[in-house]
Amino acid sequence: MFRPRVLLLAEAANPEWVSVPLVGWSLVRALAGVADVHVVTQVRNRDAFLRAGLVEGVDFTAIDSEALARPLWKLGSFLSGGRGGWTIQQAVATISYPYFEHLVWKHFGADIRAGRYDLVHRVTPLSPVQQSPIAAKCRAAGVPFVLGPINGGVPWPKGFEAEMKREREWLSKVRGLYRALPGRRATLRADAILAGSRQTLRDIPAQHHARVIYLPENAIDPARFNAVAVHGGPGPMRACFIGRLVPLKGVDMLVTAAAPLLRQGRLVLEIIGDGDMMEALRAQATEFGDAVRFHGWKPHTEVQDIAARCQLLAFPSIREFGGGVVLEAMALGLAPIVVDYAGPAELVTDATGWKVPITGRDGVIAGLSDRLAWCVDHPEQVAAKGHAARARVQELFTWERKAAQILQIYNWVLTPGLPKPDPFGQD
Template identity: 40%
Template sequence: MVKNKENALGLRALLLANDCNPDWPSIPAWTYKFARTIANYIDVVVVTQIRNKPNIDRDGMGKARVVYLDTEKIAAPLYKLAEAMSGGANMGMTIKTAMGYPSYLAFEWAAWKHFRQDLRNGQFDVVHRVSPLSPTIPSPIASWSRVPFLIGPINGGLPWPEEFKAEIDRGREWLRYFRKAYKLMPYYQSTYKCSAAILAGFDHSIAELPTVAKLKTINFPDPGLDPDLFTLTSRPKQEQMTILFVGRLVPYKLPEVVIRAFAGSSILRQHRLLIVGSGPARPRLEQMIEAQGLGRCVELLGQKTQAEVGVLMRQADIFAFPSICELGAGVVVEAMACGMACVVVDYGGPATLVQPDRGVKIPMADLNHLVLRFTEELEHLVKDPDRVAHLGRAAHHHAITYYSWDAKARKTLEIYNWVTGRQQVKPDFWDQPHLS
């Protein structure tokens, strides 16, 4: 393997990264940035799918070596079938995860065949399954390898809110009713029994883990951010504030909550609402904006690149995010890093990310009550620019301290040291990384 000359820790890691692509949003981009940052500190080999090769070759993987595996004969047909069953790219995520089960097993079997001898010969100190993030997809190598095995940060298991059961059908999420059947699938038990450490994104993921995994589990929220794209800038005080929503335009994200808040508030109509994202809900949102006469203050901007989102976040003042079943909410961390005052629903990932000293949390309720509370809180904020600025500064400090890629890499290295016996104390995500 290619040696990292700056590897003062002397660690060698094999990262299993099925989804790893700098251009693809969500998990693939997350995995790419995570793996590339880890390789700044230790020797890393990243094993990923051949489909990611063009984009990774173009941008590079930093100091990591990349090995590509081709299991597309299995993965591609299953992906197309999942798209057809789910209704498109932004729908039926539970269906897509389930259909990815056999595809991922094929990937890991190919990885095992490729690296089996290296693992037996002590070429690696740790094996880390970085993606997929779903706890429903097991990892056979956990039991096949003698090398300490880590999985995560996994994120899943968030119950669907009772107030929004109808959204399950609208979002083609009917398979959620059978989700817990994954615990009966092959390799599930051995994955968590044989892992040396389990990184679990939030409390809702930790709660779903088997008892055998609890002592090895580390709370490790999965969102990460690039400070070069998402950072704090000075915002001149202006009479008109900008409120921003960023996310897929799908039922459970509820962008309509913010539009309805503007529709019912003469105060908010004096300000701006920008909505970034694409998805099947867009035509209905356009109709709402036209019917309510909001064309002068509400604008749908469509899909934007990460760099473009970063610019918008540095310019806007308040981030309104009414999603009601958000596992991680990396977009909230990005908004916090840009010094935005965030208004979120007190459920799932956002409930951990946003606390009263750095944002506003709205209690879970039905649609009408969410609209009412978002209206009230947004009105309070636009009337109090000093509070908006104070919340934004606190949010920025928290986000940069815990969620920058470098901070997350350093904490991961503490965990590697722990599972290899080089560190006796079990790492805590909320302690500051102390590696030099």
């Protein structure tokens, strides 16, 4: 089988971290199973790559762009008040990331021009705000450039302005200005653009849609998510939340919505994670005693063990680009309840879970309350959706499956006349 030679740009890729770096790492390792890849990452990831057994100079190259990246990251942290505000960090990265690609070209430009790679693929950053100066250089060298998955651009939903203020996401109001950044047009002329969400796809100008493929960025490793949720056991139904305890995640709304069931002893909430809302949430849940359990941060294996004792994932995040935790819970056989907005809503179908309309705080709380009560009264249907959720993840959302989907895209880019891949169709 043909194995293309691919230079993977993964500025953020780290097996020991979470969120985007873990997505980057997982995807580049999966692609190594279907292509001959060389990974280019930022020097901050070097030691983790080595600990994972990769050989520097053979499997990967670490680019030291810290002269610009570190002070800009500190600036972003300062502007976001230490919260790590996504929009602010992406804004400062619009300066540092092009410098990273500048150094990549200095190191690999001659090899690219000499045809030692069949294509160049930028895996991370995931944000569409970050432009790729290297795209035009690859085009001039006659080497295809693949972009993505890219994901972002989800507006703050109406009715949650207070949460936006508390998250210090004031810059999101002018986020659309990134469309005027130098290099955007050249970046969007990539030979293939992988859009991680329908929102991102809609944000890409129509003239480029012939080269855009919908492909959510998240997936799971079956070896890491190998437990199976227990449905139909004794005792009350259990629902878990997994994530940061911050305003946009909506855990306070979840506790309010679940209150009647918690008082009646018909539901237990397992809250896994930590954040600056922990103290307030503990105070809110005092009256419910052991019906609300705060576990704090836990290693992956412990998270899985706690989640597998549940039947539901209750995840009322109001602004989530990807929603990887939803897939992880589905992989365990939990039926998810999510807010019908952005990433999680695209991962959950009618057969696998429920979506609560996003109609302001009161509307979300009422929707969550109704759905939780229905689930407690219908455990058999919860079990059926949990089983369907697990099957859907195994079919479409493993990293091995993701690599096979991207290999199809590589073949399409490299072979004129092939039909455009459509891994998810009208799903």
